[in-house]
Amino acid sequence: MLSADIEYYRPETIQEAVDLFQILKGENKRPIYYSGGTEILTLGRLELAAAGAFIDIKAIKECLSFGFNQSYLIAGAALSLTSIEEKNLFPLLSATSMGIADHTARNKITLGGNLCGKIFYREAVLPFLLCDSWVVAAGGNGVKPIPIGQIFNQTFQLEEGQFIVQLLTERNYIHLPFVSIKRRQQWETGYPLITVASIKADNGLRFAFSGLCPFPFRSKEMEAELNNIGLPVPERVKRALAQIPGPVLHDVEGSSEYRLFVLENTLNEIILELEGE
Amino acid sequence: MAQSLPQKITVPLEVNGEARQVEIRPADTLLYVLRSHLGLTGAKPGCLNGDCGACSVMVNDTVYKSCIMLAVEVAGSKVTTIEGLKDAPIQEAFIKNFAFQCGYCTPGFIMNCQALLKNHPHPTYEVIKEWLASNICRCTCYEEIEAAVMSVMKGERP
Numbered sequence A: 001m002l003s004a005d006i007e008y009y010r011p012e013t014i015q016e017a018v019d020l021f022q023i024l025k026g027e028n029k030r031p032i033y034y035s036g037g038t039e040i041l042t043l044g045r046l047e048l049a050a051a052g053a054f055i056d057i058k059a060i061k062e063c064l065s066f067g068f069n070q071s072y073l074i075a076g077a078a079l080s081l082t083s084i085e086e087k088n089l090f091p092l093l094s095a096t097s098m099g100i101a102d103h104t105a106r107n108k109i110t111l112g113g114n115l116c117g118k119i120f121y122r123e124a125v126l127p128f129l130l131c132d133s134w135v136v137a138a139g140g141n142g143v144k145p146i147p148i149g150q151i152f153n154q155t156f157q158l159e160e161g162q163f164i165v166q167l168l169t170e171r172n173y174i175h176l177p178f179v180s181i182k183r184r185q186q187w188e189t190g191y192p193l194i195t196v197a198s199i200k201a202d203n204g205l206r207f208a209f210s211g212l213c214p215f216p217f218r219s220k221e222m223e224a225e226l227n228n229i230g231l232p233v234p235e236r237v238k239r240a241l242a243q244i245p246g247p248v249l250h251d252v253e254g255s256s257e258y259r260l261f262v263l264e265n266t267l268n269e270i271i272l273e274l275e276g277e
Numbered sequence B: 001m002a003q004s005l006p007q008k009i010t011v012p013l014e015v016n017g018e019a020r021q022v023e024i025r026p027a028d029t030l031l032y033v034l035r036s037h038l039g040l041t042g043a044k045p046g047c048l049n050g051d052c053g054a055c056s057v058m059v060n061d062t063v064y065k066s067c068i069m070l071a072v073e074v075a076g077s078k079v080t081t082i083e084g085l086k087d088a089p090i091q092e093a094f095i096k097n098f099a100f101q102c103g104y105c106t107p108g109f110i111m112n113c114q115a116l117l118k119n120h121p122h123p124t125y126e127v128i129k130e131w132l133a134s135n136i137c138r139c140t141c142y143e144e145i146e147a148a149v150m151s152v153m154k155g156e157r158p
Helices: A014-026 A038-045 A081-087 A091-097 A111-115 A125-130 A220-226 A233-241 A256-275 B030-037 B089-096 B106-119 B125-132 B142-153
Strands: A007-009 A031-034 A053-056 A066-068 A072-076 A134-139 A142-147 A163-170 A178-183 A194-201 A204-210 B009-015 B018-024 B056-059 B062-065 B078-080
Touching: A007 A014, A014 A031, A014 A053, A014 A134, A066 A081, A072 A111, A081 A091, A081 A111, A091 A125, A091 A178, A091 A194, A111 A125, A111 A163, A125 A163, A125 A178, A125 A194, A125 A204, A178 A256, A194 A256, A204 A220, A204 A256, A220 A233, A233 A256, B018 B030, B030 B056, B056 B106, B062 B106, B089 B106, B089 B142, B106 B125, B106 B142, B125 B142
Parallel strands: A007 A053, A031 A053, B009 B078
Antiparallel strands: A066 A072, A072 A163, A134 A142, A134 A163, A178 A194, A194 A204, B009 B018, B056 B062, B056 B078
């Protein structure tokens, strides 16, 4: 339970949600958009996050879309992770999101909530980074699709009052060969050490990472080294490790040395699997 | 239609088949409302952090951890707690298989198993394992709980 009082709103249209944000902000009510809410409630209970008004986006139909149009798979931000797994329209996204939290929690955790969370894992972003997806964001300047490469840099760079409505992924990416590996130090549940997702595209392998640095990422520099087929695989992996774009995490889940050891083996394994096809 | 809600609001809830009107703060979790407003103490407060599953209940046949859900979110929905099961086969299977010791986690486990069997009448072992990983039993009755689910699946009579 949250000790502080909040106001709760459940708009049914995108415009209504955007307008509400502006009105509540004007009244100094510290509004935030709310989807699954699992992180907002757990951090709020510990008074590590404060908001005065929740704008729940789960009644907005665009946020619940999940299906194909002519060119894209449309995935709404308010879809629960289990609904994504059960429909399995995007196997890489299903495989990656199945490792998040636990099954009951994933009934509540939503795609948009995971993407915009404060937790540094945010594994659900990995498939969209690999597939150069588009992010449909709504805010004071309207509803617009933005390439994920432009709006995601460690976190989503949303303007104040903007929220993610949907993610669009080109159909031709959906059934590419992929690998998604989540490694834990022990057991099969709990927070991971690292998660690595990879797809085999026309121009080589693509890789995205979570749990390695304090943010999820895809690195073109690492990919260039990993796709340098003139070198033996272990050498390609060693060179890629030198291009990691941030500090390697060193925490209760594992030391930075152990993470690098696991990453090296995982990358070797993925390359052998995907290049062997 | 969006509406501004005051500090205390009255929301309609259908709990265990009964229509209720409950006056709550929008900040109240479903767990708190069930226990403190409705006297339904079967769902247990454990971690209060969405980790242990002791507070699991069903909302429209989907299982949720009620400590990480606002009561206002489920206005108009059908909520089922352990008190609403009334001698369901999974409850009898827990007794037959000695699937508990201290019993604190049991209501949460049973609600999760009930939802599992409702949504997957014949789950694979992998599905059972994945679902049960949502709940924690400090007395470590996991094998007996698996056996209880399997016995209901096979239609064994207690």
